Amino acid sequence: MSQLPAASHQRAELEKAWERWTTSSPGRPASAEVALRGEVAESWERSLRTVDPTRAVAPGTDRDELGSRWAESPLRTPITEMAGELRALAEDSGMIAVVTDEAGTVLFSCGDRSVRRRAESVNLAPGGCWDEPYMGTSGIALSLHSGRPSQVWAAEHLVEALHGWVCYCAPIRAADGRQLGVLDLSTYWDRSHPLILTTVRALVTAIESRVHVEQQRPAGNTRLESLGVPRLYQQGRQVPMRPRQLEILTLLALEPDGFTPERLHDAVYGDRSVSSSTLKSDVSRLRAATDGRIADRRYMLTEPLACDAVELLAALGAGDLTTAVRLYRGPLLPDSDVPGIVQWREHLDVCLRTAVLADPNPEHALRFGQRCPDDIEIHEHALRLLPHGDSRRALATARLHTALHA
Template sequence: MEHLPALSQQRAELEKVWSRWAVGGGRPSAPPPVLHSEATPIPRSESAVLRSEVVESWERSLRTVDPARAVAPSTDRDDLGSRWAESPLRTPVTELAGEIRAIAEDAGMIAVVTDEVGTVLFSCGDRSVRRQAETVNLAPGGCWDEPYMGTSGVALSLHSGRPSSVWAAEHLVQALHGWVCYCAPIRAADGRQLGVLDLSTYWDRSHPMILTTVRALVTAIESRLHTAQSRPVARTRLECLGVPRLYKQGHQIAMRPRQLEILALLALEPEGFTPERLHAAVYGDRSVSPSTLKADISRLRRATDGQIADRRYMLTEPLACDATELLAALEAGDLTTAVRVYRGPFLPDSDTPGIVQWREHLDVCLRTAVLADRNPEHALRLGQRCPDDIEIHEHALRLLAPGDSRRALAAARLHTALRA
């Protein structure tokens, strides 16, 4: 990169200014000239200077943040799961996760989504960059608002409500001086700020087009978000991972096992079934009259207030279902959501052919993803739901550091599984 020497010089000059602030205790006697009013990458032709929003952010941050801080603080793990589950950003981000991941991996970056207070809810991207980001807790659960981690792209976007970038020693915390981050706020249809999308990488990979990419991704997320907010909310929720339950408007209702099986199949295949295909999925090779299926569908239609179409069996209204949420998370590579949603096998007591096929599909997908992942939390969570899975417990032990107290839990689970 022919501009790298110039970038290195700019970074060195920024480090000098940072030292006067962070080590010297505040603003220098003569403030540095302000040449930029917007959060844009530092041009090659200009000297390294502090932008006005960086100066103001440093002044605010120094009241609560030690520039020598090594990592961002973490939120409670259980609280993180509920935050992501309840976030309006979860569905649009999950739907676009494949595109976001491809962009981040191709560019050698990490993509991060936070909530409205700067807590990281989702991350993906280049594996080596993600590992480095995890050393400063730029990972799910990390708290990146200004009072916690000082000046960063996330903090500036949360504070100003505008796209921002922070490069090298513009970060107040010295541990972030090797990074550049490009961020933009994500807004609800009514203008409320719901969080921030951040693309981060090493300082020498900075490029002005990255902020344009962030803006485009935010536009795509907001488009899906606003469309989803205008859709009718599902009145019915089916839980079929572990103990099956059906809720209508928050109240549990009794359903026959066969009806739950049919409803689960319809939820997982929104394009629906022909009568012949659904008959095969439900009854297999058993000699069951087509009228039996029609009777089951008729009873199910009454129980769901007519939410099933006549000729091609399919749902006509939104149905919330934990199995479809698991499938969507797996397809998007959102393993944190997948292991949180998974409460057990899909309708575990059913031997219906279509259910058995989906059960094996979901279990193999989730288990394979966890065994390929480097986050011990995912292995521990799945191990809780799969006490007999020796390989999952062994994987958790391999990933946990020697001093991690959770090793005792993984070891105990492995011991129990081996004795079973």
């Protein structure tokens, strides 16, 4: 079995191919380029029509336009929420993390300080334009063009100033499939590793799940918080609600297909001897408090309602445990003994707890453990995952000690 060439030899071969392409007349050289991947060669052909391979810096966008792009981008909230995770990963790995919009303009970057400074020297920084017509072949350009994850290494970049880099990219998509931008992890060419592209894919999955949750939220200003301390907000202000109203509203939010009167009666009152007129009266008061958002014959919401418990379920379904743990501020309506609420409370807690115990990220166990101080197994899981020397072990140890002596 033949061995792959060493990275330095492969880079030298790519440099030779790059030299032949950029010094010959436009178009593919007559001789086949063994070292050059087909998608790279095709990108070089397109890029050479508009890009000077000797250019040193990516063109930029003015500050006002960049501010508008970032403010209006559907990626702003998800990326802001994940900024700490992206920064920690990039800094620990000696990389930078970059997020662009659908046109290849960089909206966000973070990471290792020295790598970031070198990236800024070529304007791989907020405001830089990295689509193919501006900076030629790069991971960002290939992902935008193909709609697939891509890697561009060393002299595969058309612009010579980028030959010392490797970039791993994947497109970020809306729920309807539209490309919203690209996530890029970049570092120096001799630090390349195939697992980095796997990491990029996983991060994009987490970003997309947050994007989809944001897009599923109704445009109105009503929000129900059912996890931990229950509250209903309208126009940013808390609305006084009776416990029974919050219980019924939570059930309707969690089951958008609604309830027959008989099934909602069972979910709210169980085996208690309560007349149907009592349920009608409770629903009528709730309908008045929600501006008539509850249908008459089949009890269901006539408009979607933003609800943290619903968003937690969506995050778990998308495999985004980071968002799920962040949303969990405590059990569902913890003071309620309504049968339907009790059933949903157990469902949510079991789903989230099982996911945390199966996950290798200690941050998830620590954050979930903060909300579950008596859960010995969660604290033990956090301790198993945290490396020796990590200062957070003291916190997990203290929580375990308290739980064991409760």
